[in-house]
Amino acid sequence: MIDPTPTTWLLRGGRVIDPATATDDVMDLEVTVGGPSAGVRRFRGSPIPPGTVVTELAGKVVVPAFVEIHAHLREPGGEVSETIASGLAAARAGGYGTVLVMANTTPANDEPSVTRRMLAAAEAAATGVRMLPVSAATKGLAGREPAAWREQVEAGCVAISDDGKPVHDRRILREVLAAARDLGVAYLSHAECPQLFHGPIHDGEAARRLGVQGIPTTCESDCVQAEIALAEEMGARIHICHVSTTASIAALRAARERGVRCSAEATPHHLLLTDDEFLRRGPDTSLKMNPPLRPAADRDALREATLAGIVEAVGTDHAPHAPHLKARGLADAPFGAIGMESAFAVLHESLVLRAGWPLPVLVERMTLGPARVAGISGGRLFEGAAALTVIDPNARFEVRAENFRSKSRNCPFEGWTGQGRVVGTLLGGSWTSSTAPGGV
Ligand SMILES: [Zn+2]
Incomplete structure (x- = not known):
């Protein structure tokens, strides 16, 4: 063309x-x-x-090229599932111009040599997509010792997160929130209470029929409430990744009304799918993700909050896993779904054409919204390159x-x-x- x-x-x-x-x-x-x-x-x-x-x-x-606030590109260490080159090519095909990449690689991105290696791979891939690394919050994402936050930001990281795992230790979480505040970068929280995390899918009818343990909504929302309270006490800012429950959204809404600086993102799968999919499709491991698909009431609350701007960003949580890993069965397959190449099309069809969302709202949640909550440039048509x-x-x-x-x-x-x-x-x-x- x-x-x-x-x-x-x-x-x-x-x-x-x-x-x-x-x-x-x-x-x-x-x-x-x-x-x-x-x-x-x-x-x-x-x-x-x-x-x-x-x-x-x-x-x-x-429209401005989309901004992906949450992707896993698996390099280094998981190249069987994705590389930085293939992941950025997928991003570009899906309309994304900027991608934040999570730190749960092998080794974890907890120090500048890993960041530099990732940035070199992105440059060599020459896809035209800007890749922005996210630093681990703790060494090895183990939740015990701080990662090299300042050096990581100097090397090019734009946010801090142990995504995939919560930072469970309150003392460390305080340090992380303070560091993010002082360095002027976002802290991206994977909110999950480890003691409530059981099973491969949501704790509901589908789990009972499939005979598996389930993950209750409180596994997420209890942690969201506790982390928002801590951020509020410290005057820090917190961003909740892939929010999926009515109670999490209520906590966010209430905190925002009190003036707490908190934000959140929604994935296309939590906006469009429910755990009823398992009743229709059986134990399909492409539906196994964390947080899990929830009941319709949670999905509807998430849609309403995203339309209203309580949830400001759509992020796909693009989580590639090679077919042989996803073939291990529902109990043993890894959590995660890919998302960047289908996101716009499925959201446009379901939310704009069928649910009547204004197209500019969907565009905003995929461009300016994520750029703003991540505190980065991009997502603006008339600024920059x-x-x-x-x-x-x-x-x-x-x-x-x-x-x-x-x-x-x-x-x-x-x-x-x-x-x-x-x-x-x-x-x-x-x-x-x-x-x-x-x-x-
Ligand atoms: Zn996560």
Whole structure:
């Protein structure tokens, strides 16, 4: 659709949505790559500079490239499931221009040599996607000794998290919250009470029918309440990852009303699926994730809170696991689902087309929302280097994980069909067409 080499593009006639500037209008955009005038500007019909490549985008939607606040790219140590190169290619296919990557690699990203190795791999992959590492909170994610937070931030980490595990020791958690506050970075909490964590799925009807132990909602919400209370006492800021229960949302809402600086993200799977999926599909391990899929009441509360902005960000918790790992059966397979290549399409179909969400709200939760709560640049169309995603709201899609750039196939939306998908990205100075999550 767009010539890959020029330095100036004129994108004509698309619907431009940029939440940072409250823009939602059909307009022409001039995109310049390189030089002092690099960036995206509204084009107001003056003579088209020579050498400009003109692209007609009537009927398409131009948005800031999405910001993924929560992904696991598995490198170093888990390359059988994903590499930084394959993960960033998956991100780009899904319309993401920035990806925060979690520290539960092997070794864990708890010191600058790991961060530097990851950043070098991202640069070598040359996907145009900006990868931002998250530092472990504790050495080896073991919850006992502090990671090298200041050195990690100096090496390029933008947040602190032991995601995958809670920081259970209150003394260490105090230190982590204080360090995040003093270093001006976000603390991303994987809120979970270890003593309540049993079994592979939610503690409900599906668990009983499958004859497995279940994880109660209090496993998450008790920890959310306790951590918010600690952050409040310390005057620190806290971000809750992948929130999934009505009680967690109530705690967030109440804290925000008291002025506590807390935020949260929702995953596409918690927004769109419930544990009833197990009754329909049996013990499908692509539905096994942590926190687990919850009942409809929790899903509905999460939707309402995300629409209302109590939950400000959508993050996929992209968690690749190679097929042989997910083939171990429901009890033994690892937790997690991949998400970046299907996120926009399934959310657009379910929330915008079927549930009536305004498209700019969904765009905001995937761009400015996550950028703001992570305290990073990006997710803003008219700031910084050009990073934009083009959506065709009328294009059909069918989710077929076999077509994904990700090395893994554990997608809970396999077989979903609908309308509206990412058709391309302009990142790192180049245009790439995309058919995520697979054209039909
Ligand atoms: Zn987590």
